Amino acid sequence: MPEDEDPQPRRAAAAATAPAEKDAAHWLRLADEQRRAGSHESALRFYSRSLEVDRTAVTGWLGQVQMLVQLGEYPQADVWAKKALEIFPQHAEILSAGGQAKCRMGALPEALVMSDGALARPGESAYRWLVRGEIILAQRERGDDHCFDKALILDRDWLVPLEAATACLFHNAPAKALKRAQEAVERGPTSPRCWFVQGECQQRLGMDSAALKSFSRVLELSPQHLEARGRVTAGGGGGMWRRLGRLFGGR
Amino acid sequence: MQCFSCGFNAMPGSTSCGRCGANLSLAKAPIPVTPPRAGAVAKRILPGWWALNRRMAPLLLRIGIGEAALPALAVPLEVVVRPLIAMVQRPVSLLPGVPFIVAGHRAPGWLLLAVWIAVMLLALMLHGLPVIFLLLVGGAIALHAASALQATGLAYRSVGARLAGIVTCAVMLLGLFYLPLGWGTMRIVGGGWWVVPVRVPASFPPFAEGDIIWLDRSAKPNLGDVVVTFRPQTLRRVRALAGQEVAMIDGVLLVDDVPSPWQSALRPLAEGVRFTVPDGRCFVLLPESYPPGGTPPAPTPQPTGGWPYNRQPMWTVVVGEREIRDAGGNWLPSLGSIEGRIVGRSYPLSRFGRIE
Structure with a gap:
């Protein structure tokens, strides 16, 4: 630092900006970044940090439940959704998140009831339709495409088709998942995660060369992506064991 | 005051929102904001169960029994599998009271644990009294079940879920706690290095019938020890x-020509008997004893002996060479037939203490 520069104004400026940076919105922004990068564990932590600052922020509660679902901790997500519903009774998104947790545990009627409750609330949101689509998909009935399309119309964010794709992958519908992943890639071509999910869908469908290209694109966008590097090293097909597994109906 | 959930302008001082019902006091309440997390074992085991559940659900819905059957599928998941895994993951939660302590109710938790330990100890001490023993063990299991239900069943409101929780608790307590505890105890006891309670089957002064004595199976018999022999199951010193070399001279029991510190007034050796204890055996008499030169204990009610001793109390009959020769197991048992050494007595409480 030059000697003639007075440090006082700089410190004051830092002091003024520091608290503003650490407010709930700051943590929510960080959580969203991590979520988009696919780091659900970190995102969950940041959502918790945001609630430590402001526990009335429904986004924080909702994000926690969604991250727990993404992390595969469904009973915990269910418990946490119930807790959030105590604070925000009948909140549509939290109801949907609880329904998603129930759906992933296989309790489809309960999930459907929660989704009905969410859709009956005033207002519209992509997440409600995403969950509805997932439940219909889990029931092996028709109509999930309609719900996912509706979600995509309501929100132009690439995260919406990407989450639809991961839901389809989860319920063992890779063809549907690929369609959604391609939409996600169209909306967010610079997001390595979109390409990775697309590659995963292609891999599940046996499109190994296309999957290899997708994973290579992930590495172009994010050279540190370890999982993509592993898939590329394995030749896009996921290695001998994965191929053998696919012969017997595995993923 | 504005509702943080719906933005409705609630009346100042109201605790809940008039429109959406949100609890307005929670905004400032110290509620935890960190969600519960799944353990590593749960993450490995539960996905398989859920996958099965998801595959079964559409099938059951199609054949028309879904609405009734799916909650039944969810019950084992919620009430059986998860607590089971939770308990396997944290075995300490199997202990009574610990779920209360973990939940933050420290005082009742510690109290429950202390009472359970006390009841179990008392049951162990009094296990020779079947009715009291069963009552105490039943009470301990009830306390334990109450504690386990805290961890498993209380969160579930439906009767079916609660019943399932109770059954789960019973199965878990039996399967994960009492059976392993009993099996382990039996193995340890079978290994022969543990002190176990034994009920005295008949009167052997100074032990009365029904006394509960503590048998150390690991100890090798030493001079003066009160031991229990297998066949016949008797108490001997x-x-x-x-x-x-054992000899009876002038009413004094001599061992290697030295007066034994444990003289016998009940069923003593016959005068003039002299023999050497064979290898692998020891010489025993009834447990009662008094020091050489001391006063024999006051006579106690004694059973009457059979032929040829039916004219006098059995315990006053001396042990002659013939008894030693004919029933050597009674007086010269092999070391292998000795079950263990008595170290104490827990019942009756008036005579509680160590046995020297």
Whole structure:
């Protein structure tokens, strides 16, 4: 630092900006970044940090439940959704998140009831339709495409088709998942995660060369992506064991 | 005051929102904001169960029994599998009271644990009294079940879920706690290095019928020890070991020509008997004893002996060479037939204490 520069104004400026940076919105922004990068564990932590600052922020509660679902901790997500519903009774998104947790545990009627409750609330949101689509998909009935399309119309964010794709992958519908992943890639071509999910869908469908290209694109966008590097090293097909597994109906 | 959930302008001082019902006091309440997390074992095991559940659900819905069957599928998941895994993951939660302590109710948790330990100890001490023993063990299991239900069943409101929770608790307590505990105890006891309670089957002064004595199966018999022999199951006091010479001269029991510190007034050796204890055996008489030169204990009610001793109390009959020769197991048992050494007595409480 030059000697003639007075440090006082700089410190004051830092002091003024520091608290503003650490407010709930700051943590929510960080959580969203991590979520988009696919780091659900970190995102969950940041959502918790945001609630430590402001526990009335429904986004924080909702994000926690969604991250727990993404992390595969469904009973915990269910418990946490119930807790959030105590604070925000009948909140549509939290109801949907609880329904998603129930759906992933296989309790489809309960999930459907929660989704009905969410859709009956005033207002519209992509997440409600995403969950509805997932439940219909889990029931092996028709109509999930309609719900996912509706979600995509309501929100132009690439995260919406990407989450639809991961839901389809989860319920063992890779063809549907690929369609959604391609939409996600169209909306967010610079997001390595979109390409990775697309590659995963292609891999599940046996499109190994296309999957290899997708994973290579992930590495172009994010050279540190370890999982993509592993898939590329394995030749896009996921290695001998994965191929053998696919012969017997595995993923 | 504005509702943080719906933005409705609630009346100042109201605790809940008039429109959406949100609890307005929670905004400032110290509620935890960190969600519960799944353990590593749960993450490995539960996905398989859920996958099965998801595959079954559409099938059941299609054949028309879904609405009734799916909650039944969810019950085992919620009430059986998860607590089971939670308990396997944290075995300490199997202990009574610990779920209360973990939940933050420290005082009742510690109290429950202390009472359970006390009841179990009392049951162990009084296990020779079947009715009291069963009552105490039943009480301990009830306390334990109450504690386990805290961890498993209380969160579930439906009757079916609660019943399932109770059954789960019972199965878990039996399967994960009492059976392993009993099996382990039996194995340890079978290994022969543990002190176990034994009920005295008949009167052997100074032990009365029904007394509960503590048997150390690991101990090798020494001079003066009160031991229990297998066949016949009796109580005896060791007077001499292998290789020692035993003699009865002028009413004094001599071991290697020295007066034994444990003289016998009940069923003593016959005058003039002299023999050497064979290898692998020891010489025993009834447990009662008094020091040489001391006063024999006051006579107690004694059973009457059979032929040829039916004219006098059995315990006053001396042990002659013939008894030693004919029923050597009674007086010269092999070391292998000795079950263990008595170290104490827990019942009756008036005579509670160590046995020297």
